[in-house]
Amino acid sequence: MIQGSSKNELEEVLIPQLQFSKRGGLLPVIVQEFDSGQVLMLGYANEEAFQKTLKVRKATFWSTSRKKLWTKGETSGNYLLIKNIMVDCDQDAIIYQVELMGDGVCHTFNQKGKNRKACFYRNYTIEKNELEFIEGME
Amino acid sequence: MIQGSSKNELEEVLIPQLQFSKRGGLLPVIVQEFDSGQVLMLGYANEEAFQKTLKVRKATFWSTSRKKLWTKGETSGNYLLIKNIMVDCDQDAIIYQVELMGDGVCHTFNQKGKNRKACFYRNYTIEKNELEFIEGME
Numbered sequence: 001m002i003q004g005s006s007k008n009e010l011e012e013v014l015i016p017q018l019q020f021s022k023r024g025g026l027l028p029v030i031v032q033e034f035d036s037g038q039v040l041m042l043g044y045a046n047e048e049a050f051q052k053t054l055k056v057r058k059a060t061f062w063s064t065s066r067k068k069l070w071t072k073g074e075t076s077g078n079y080l081l082i083k084n085i086m087v088d089c090d091q092d093a094i095i096y097q098v099e100l101m102g103d104g105v106c107h108t109f110n111q112k113g114k115n116r117k118a119c120f121y122r123n124y125t126i127e128k129n130e131l132e133f134i135e136g137m138e
Numbered sequence: 139m140i141q142g143s144s145k146n147e148l149e150e151v152l153i154p155q156l157q158f159s160k161r162g163g164l165l166p167v168i169v170q171e172f173d174s175g176q177v178l179m180l181g182y183a184n185e186e187a188f189q190k191t192l193k194v195r196k197a198t199f200w201s202t203s204r205k206k207l208w209t210k211g212e213t214s215g216n217y218l219l220i221k222n223i224m225v226d227c228d229q230d231a232i233i234y235q236v237e238l239m240g241d242g243v244c245h246t247f248n249q250k251g252k253n254r255k256a257c258f259y260r261n262y263t264i265e266k267n268e269l270e271f272i273e274g275m276e
Binding site: 011012013014015016028030032036037038039041042054057082084085086087088089090093094095106107108116119120121122123124126129130131132134 | 149150151152153154166168170174175176177179180192195220222223224225226227228231232233244245246254257258259260261262264267268269270272
């Protein structure tokens with residue numbers, strides 16, 4: 001993918017020119033449930049992770065904690081099947097719209113002992129300056 | 139905000155400990171329309187931008203291109219009013235759920251000459267390895 005293009009060449013074109021280098025090799029990836037629109041998690045992809053996602057049609061990331069390529073679900077079988085991919089105006093942010101296999105994407109567990117559906121399970125309350133669990137995601 | 143806490147202290151607590159330092163001072167912010175669930179854009183917030191968002195209840199970012207604090211709409215009047223804020227398990231990603239003033243959040247224009255509603259106006263087609271405009275957002 002060509003990098004270092006001018007703004008308009010990124011915004012109105014149909015040729016992908018994802019700007020990995022602009023963000024130090026990693027672009028943020030919003031993972032959204034295709035059917036509901038719920039935002040499930042935010043991950044990061046380098047070019048290898050993105051290309052693997054295209055190839056296997058399962059959400060693949062660069063794990064910034066484990067520093068390795070990571071196809072979500074590769075150990076559990078709970079893959080995130082790619083239904084659609086979107087890129088933003090300046091091609092430095094990505095959305096994976098997915099169908100969720102298994103209980104949830106989050107490594108944390110709810111009170112029933114199941115993986116939480118989404119990593120975004122708490123609201124930030126402005127009034128109290130506190131977090132609060134979203135109902136049903138405790 | 140305290141930083142450098144252990145994992146479980148971040149995941150199950152109600153005390154905000156946003157991990158700005160973990161990500162070089164900037165956390166990714168997913169901007170989602172509150173009513174529809176549509177993802178409008180991805181921005182970044184440093185602690186100052188986040189605190190200003192809490193104070194003025196309008197989505198505020200650190201502009202990585204202009205390198206300044208940026209309350210979206212401060213010149214156009216087309217603010218993003220904060221309806222809800224969410225944080226993820228390890229407190230290093232944020233969602234601003236907003237009500238959109240004006241036509242759209244994107245600096246690019248559609249064929250009617252109006253700001254596009256969302257920065258995510260193109261799909262990445264796996265089959266063709268091309269971008270395509272989403273219907274109605276050309």
